[in-house]
Amino acid sequence: MKRLKWGKEKCIGCQLCAQVCSAMKEGEYIPSRARLDIESYYDRGALKYEASYCILCGICAKNCPVEAITIDEYITVDDDKCIACGICAEKCPKHIIKIRDEAAKICDTCKGDPTCVKACPQNALTFA
Amino acid sequence: MYGYQNKVLRINLTDESATVEPLRMDFAEKYVGSKGLAIRYLYEELVPGIDPLSADNKLLFTTGPLTGTPVPCSGKLSIAAKSPATGTINDCSIGGHAALKIKYAGYDMIIFEGKLQKPGYVVITDEQVEFIDGAEVWGIGSHDAETFLSDKHGREYVVLSIGPAGENLVPLSCINSDYYRQAGRGGIGAVMGSKNMKAVLIKGTGGVKVPDIVNTTNRILDILHEDTLQEDNTFVFDLGTTAFLEACNDGGILPVNNFSDTTDEEWTQYNGDVLMEYRDGKRGCGSCGLGCGNFLKINDAVCEGPEYESISVAGPNAGIRDPYHIVKFNEVCDNMGVDTISTGDTIIWAMEMTEKGIYDFGIRFGDAEKMLEYVELIARQEGIGIELSKGTKRLSEKYGGTDFAMQVKGLEYPQYEPRGSWGMSLAYAVSDRGACHMRAYAPNEEVFAASIDPYTAAGKGQMVYDLGVFNAIKFSLCICDFWGTISYEIMAEVLTLVTGRTWTEDEMPVIGERVLNIARAFNQREGFNRKDDTMPKRLAKDALKNGPAAGQKIPEEAFEDMLNQYYEVMGWDKNGMMPESLIATL
Numbered sequence: 021m022k023r024l025k026w027g028k029e030k031c032i033g034c035q036l037c038a039q040v041c042s043a044m045k046e047g048e049y050i051p052s053r054a055r056l057d058i059e060s061y062y063d064r065g066a067l068k069y070e071a072s073y074c075i076l077c078g079i080c081a082k083n084c085p086v087e088a089i090t091i092d093e094y095i096t097v098d099d100d101k102c103i104a105c106g107i108c109a110e111k112c113p114k115h116i117i118k119i120r121d122e123a124a125k126i127c128d129t130c131k132g133d134p135t136c137v138k139a140c141p142q143n144a145l146t147f148a
Numbered sequence: 149m150y151g152y153q154n155k156v157l158r159i160n161l162t163d164e165s166a167t168v169e170p171l172r173m174d175f176a177e178k179y180v181g182s183k184g185l186a187i188r189y190l191y192e193e194l195v196p197g198i199d200p201l202s203a204d205n206k207l208l209f210t211t212g213p214l215t216g217t218p219v220p221c222s223g224k225l226s227i228a229a230k231s232p233a234t235g236t237i238n239d240c241s242i243g244g245h246a247a248l249k250i251k252y253a254g255y256d257m258i259i260f261e262g263k264l265q266k267p268g269y270v271v272i273t274d275e276q277v278e279f280i281d282g283a284e285v286w287g288i289g290s291h292d293a294e295t296f297l298s299d300k301h302g303r304e305y306v307v308l309s310i311g312p313a314g315e316n317l318v319p320l321s322c323i324n325s326d327y328y329r330q331a332g333r334g335g336i337g338a339v340m341g342s343k344n345m346k347a348v349l350i351k352g353t354g355g356v357k358v359p360d361i362v363n364t365t366n367r368i369l370d371i372l373h374e375d376t377l378q379e380d381n382t383f384v385f386d387l388g389t390t391a392f393l394e395a396c397n398d399g400g401i402l403p404v405n406n407f408s409d410t411t412d413e414e415w416t417q418y419n420g421d422v423l424m425e426y427r428d429g430k431r432g433c434g435s436c437g438l439g440c441g442n443f444l445k446i447n448d449a450v451c452e453g454p455e456y457e458s459i460s461v462a463g464p465n466a467g468i469r470d471p472y473h474i475v476k477f478n479e480v481c482d483n484m485g486v487d488t489i490s491t492g493d494t495i496i497w498a499m500e501m502t503e504k505g506i507y508d509f510g511i512r513f514g515d516a517e518k519m520l521e522y523v524e525l526i527a528r529q530e531g532i533g534i535e536l537s538k539g540t541k542r543l544s545e546k547y548g549g550t551d552f553a554m555q556v557k558g559l560e561y562p563q564y565e566p567r568g569s570w571g572m573s574l575a576y577a578v579s580d581r582g583a584c585h586m587r588a589y590a591p592n593e594e595v596f597a598a599s600i601d602p603y604t605a606a607g608k609g610q611m612v613y614d615l616g617v618f619n620a621i622k623f624s625l626c627i628c629d630f631w632g633t634i635s636y637e638i639m640a641e642v643l644t645l646v647t648g649r650t651w652t653e654d655e656m657p658v659i660g661e662r663v664l665n666i667a668r669a670f671n672q673r674e675g676f677n678r679k680d681d682t683m684p685k686r687l688a689k690d691a692l693k694n695g696p697a698a699g700q701k702i703p704e705e706a707f708e709d710m711l712n713q714y715y716e717v718m719g720w721d722k723n724g725m726m727p728e729s730l731i732a733t734l
Contacts, residue, residue, distance in 0.1 A: 032432035032439030035248075036372075039218045039435065042355065043365045049217050050355025052252070060431055061303060062327045064295060065450045067429035067443045138369055139218060141377055141437035142385075142430075 021093060022147050023076045024127075024134060026058060028069045030144035033060030037136035037145055044135050045125070055127040056116060056136060058145070072116040073145075074127035080108035080117060089124070093132050099123045150358045151213030151646040152176060157255045159270065159277060161343050162203065162262030166277040171256045178734075180643070181212020181256070183239050184624035184663035186228035187580075188734075189257070190237060191666055196673045200232040200335075201317055201342040203263040209250060209308075209348075212626040216251035216356040216435070218368050219642045220376040221628035223247055223433035227308075230674075231334035232342075233319040233490070233539060234558040234582045237670040238334035241586070241623060242308075243433035244326030249306040252352030264344035267315075271301060271349045282346045287312060289483035290324040297347055305349040311485020313527035314341035318537040319558075320490045320526065324482055328441070328452030329433070332487040334559060334581050359648040367645060371638060376437050376631055384440040384630045385430070389456040390420030396456070399595035400568035400697030404464045405513050406496040407554050407686065410565045411695025412464040418471045423454065426471070438630050449476035457585075460563035461492030466499065467513030473520075480520050484527035490539060493560035495522050497540045497553055507547045509536070551685035557582035557676070566687055568697030569594040571608040574710040577681040578612065578724075580667035586629060588615035603697070605706040609713020621660035664718070666734050668726055678715075678724035683707050 038054035046053045056073035074095070081089040088101035089108060102123045109117040109124065118125045129147065130136075137147045152171060159166045172189070179185045186208045198204040207229045214222040225247035231238035250258060253274050260270075267282040285293040290311035297307050306325060313321035314337030321337030322330045331337075340346075358364050383391050396402040397415045404412055416422070426446045432439035441452045454462075454474050462477035463469060481488045498509035510532060511518045525533025535543065540560055544553035554561035559582025566573035571590035579587040593611055594602035600611060618636075619629075625639055636656040643651040683702065691701045712722065720726045 030430075032430050032436060032441070034223075034432045034436040034439070035245075035434055036218045036220075036437065039216075040365050040369070043218070043361045046355070047361055048355035048357045049361075050252070050353075052353040053355070060429075062431075062443075063298070063303075065445075067431060135365070135369075139372070141220070141372060142439060 021076060022129070022132065024056070024073050024129065024137070025146045025148060026071050026073060027144050028071070030142045031058065031060060031069065032142055034141065035059060036139040036141065040135045040139040044130060053118070053120070055125060072114045074116060074129070075114060077113060079111050079113060080124070080126060083107050083111045089126070094128045095126050096128065097124050097126055149173070149176070149213065149647040149649050151217070151356065153251065153254050153256050153356070155255050157258045157272070157277070159258065159260050160262050161260060161264045161345065164264070164279040178659070179663060179666070180621070180624045180659060181215070182210050182224065182226040182624050182626040183241070184620065184659065184666065185212070185257070186210040186226045186239050187237055187663065187666050187670060189259070190228060190230065191670045194230055198230065200230040200235065201338060203343070205230050205339055205342070207260040207339050207343065209246070209258040211247045211251045211256055212624065213647050214642060215247045215626055217358065217646055218365060218372070218435060219646065220372045220435065220437040221631040222626055223435040224623070224626045224628050225250065226623070226626070227323060227331040227336055229336060229339040231336070231581060232317070232338045233335040235674055236557055236581050236676060237667050238336060238581045240331035240333055240336050242323065242325055242329050242331040243628065244306065244329040245434040246306045246308055246325045246350065247626065248434040249350040249352045251356055252354050253350055254352065254354050260343060260345065263342065267344045267346055269297070269345060269347040269349065271305070273351045274353055285346050286315060290485045291327055291483045293347055294324070294327055297349060301349055305351045307347055307349050309347035310337040310340050311483055311527055313485040314338055315346070316527065316529045317341055318486065318526060318529070319539055320486045320494065320537060322485055322487045324485065328482060330482065330487070333490065333584065337485050358646045364645045368642065371642065372437055375633055375638060378633060380633050381438055381631060384438050387420040387424065388440045388442045388453060390423055390454070390459065392456040393419050393459060395596055396564065396591070398696070399591065400692070400695035401565045401591055401595055402464060403460060403563055403565045405467050406465060406500040406552060407561065407565060408500065408552070409694050410568055410692055410697060414469050415464065417469045418459060418463050418474055422471055433628070436628070440630055444475055446472045446475045449479050451475050451478040451482065454478045457563050458488040458492070461489060461496065462519065465563060466492065466496045466519060468516045468519070470516055473516040476520060477523065480523045484523055486523060486527055489562055490560040491523060491526060493554055494536055494540050494543070495519055497543070497549065498536060500552055501547065501549050504549070506549050551689065554684050555583055556682055557680050559583045564591050565692070565697070566683070567692050567700040567702055568695070569602045570605065570702055570706065570710070571602070571611050573683045573687060573702055573707055574608050574612045574714060575615070577683055577711065578714055580664070580671065587619060588612045589619070590615065603700055605709040605713070608710045609717050612714055613717040616664055617657045617660035620663035621656045624659065624663055662734060665726060665730060668720070669731050669734055672725060678711065678722070681711055681724055
């Protein structure tokens with residue numbers, strides 16, 4: 021199964037990944053609703069990073085009380101089954117699942133062809 | 149039109165109120181965004197003749213339709229006001245993430261009017277605006293303020309702040325954001341300081357809508373990979389603007405000892421290869437792609453860059469060849485909130501004044517430690533710093549040394565020696581805010597590409613016009629300088645994709661020329677004309693002694709010839725004035 025991978029040594033913190041993710045999933049450029057959150061910032065004379073993205077660990081699917089989440093080559097959320105209970109978001113070790121519009125919003129790696137990887141200008145994000 | 153938020157946030161600092169109004173779409177159609185749009189608004193709203201440091205001045209933060217989209221290198225913000233250094237229009241371009249946060253907060257532009265009753269700062273959280281007492285941050289360094297405010301309000305806020313220099317109304321002061329990004333020139337920090345506003349914090353959680361977002365995004369990504377990420381642009385990732393050091397030294401335009409000569413044999417002591425050994429990370433602006441930011445640490449000195457300008461002014465132009473000093477100078481200038489170019493130029497002018505025995509400012513070429521000390525004195529308005537903070541124009545009018553006061557209209561020279569690139573003397577002279585290298589970058593044609601003879605006046609009016617028009621539209625799209633290969637065709641294509649209105653390739657230079665004209669109209673209204681489009685006398689009197697441009701000087705007649713050519717191409721008269729008929733079209 022191919023997964024997103026990220027290396028901070030190449031990341032320039034441009035957030036093109038979050039912009040294009042939200043474009044494909046939310047229909048506008050709205051990084052606050054992206055399904056990954058990768059950024060760098062300065063703090064007290066140091067360059068720091070924060071990176072939240074789905075690593076396909078499967079914890080969300082295992083904990084879903086209504087079996088709305090399935091993982092094949094990528095994650096699928098059945099919105100009809102999802103009760104927006106928030107357990108998946110709570111258990112997600114990367115804290116990247118959001119509950120909105122009464123459903124869990126989880127990265128599906130654009131069905132195995134992630135746009136964020138295509139957008140990454142420095143190959144900090146890869147899919148392998 | 150899509151791309152825009154169609155909203156201007158107008159903040160009245162005097163009565164601590166905020167209103168939202170529609171964006172003037174008639175202006176947006178004619179000037180697109182960012183630089184052009186900001187200048188058009190200021191032309192409309194500022195009363196001619198106002199004191200730039202009074203509550204009558206306005207401070208504009210302006211984005212463009214591309215801001216917040218993945219169009220590469222579109223993360224720049226225009227910060228504009230009437231300049232206290234020059235009295236001209238002054239629009240600065242700052243990177244980082246501020247532009248994106250403003251757009252995501254729902255605004256195309258923020259206008260700050262009036263003046264806070266006492267020092268404070270403004271926090272913008274989407275539609276909410278708060279005015280907060282600034283006692284805890286007033287008087288401290290810009291970096292220190294950013295750290296304090298990030299801790300207090302949360303890292304999701306972008307911070308724009310001034311240092312002590314801005315608070316003290318120093319005309320060399322800048323605005324910082326993301327620690328190491330600056331709206332550097334023309335004393336823009338003093339305008340913020342004159343409003344008692346130490347900082348602005350912005351958090352935006354909204355989005356930007358465009359037509360046909362899937363196809364628009366895919367096409368933008370094709371442009372990113374096919375055009376932006378080509379070698380002609382990606383060199384900035386490896387070396388940033390330190391790459392210019394070798395090119396400028398080889399081309400005979402790296403200034404030495406306050407522009408008394410060019411070319412430094414010891415340039416490898418502080419070049420990009422040396423500086424990059426201290427690199428501790430890479431960072432770009434929002435929506436970047438190229439990632440020019442080199443985060444460096446040499447012992448206790450930290451900066452992002454250092455940019456070519458800072459290397460030159462704290463290096464060979466100051467008679468200093470020490471990488472640590474360059475980085476420390478950059479850091480101290482940032483934290484104190486002063487522009488490295490104008491502050492550096494003022495100190496090196498003082499060095500030459502002392503060396504020549506005209507006036508003893510107590511500092512000579514090579515005095516690295518004193519140079520750092522003087523930056524703090526300037527920012528804090530103490531001792532000799534009180535005088536030096538006035539900049540080279542006002543100082544030379546008082547103490548002498550006007551021939552080698554390297555400035556136009558009160559804005560100090562960037563670090564490209566015009567005797568090795570004659571067109572640069574014209575570019576500095578006619579730039580809308582005094583000597584600026586970002587308005588028409590002549591060395592690109594005259595030295596690096598060698599597409600035109602650098603030591604002649606012939607063709608330079610047209611060359612500076614062409615370069616100026618190009619940058620004027622590019623910066624009005626809020627595109628970064630470092631996307632050097634962008635064409636009018638690509639500009640029109642991305643604008644069309646994002647706004648849904650059809651923009652044509654031919655329309656781009658028309659808008660660019662209009663931006664140059666509105667800036668000139670503003671300055672003309674303030675009384676500027678040919679008498680102010682000047683060149684320091686040194687360039688006509690003294691021939692260079694070293695390097696590939698040895699023997700070169702720029703005769704006054706050649707300079708006047710270039711000015712005449714430029715005015716003719718612009719459709720201005722011999723006095724550099726634009727006719728009323730032209731102003732009416734703006």
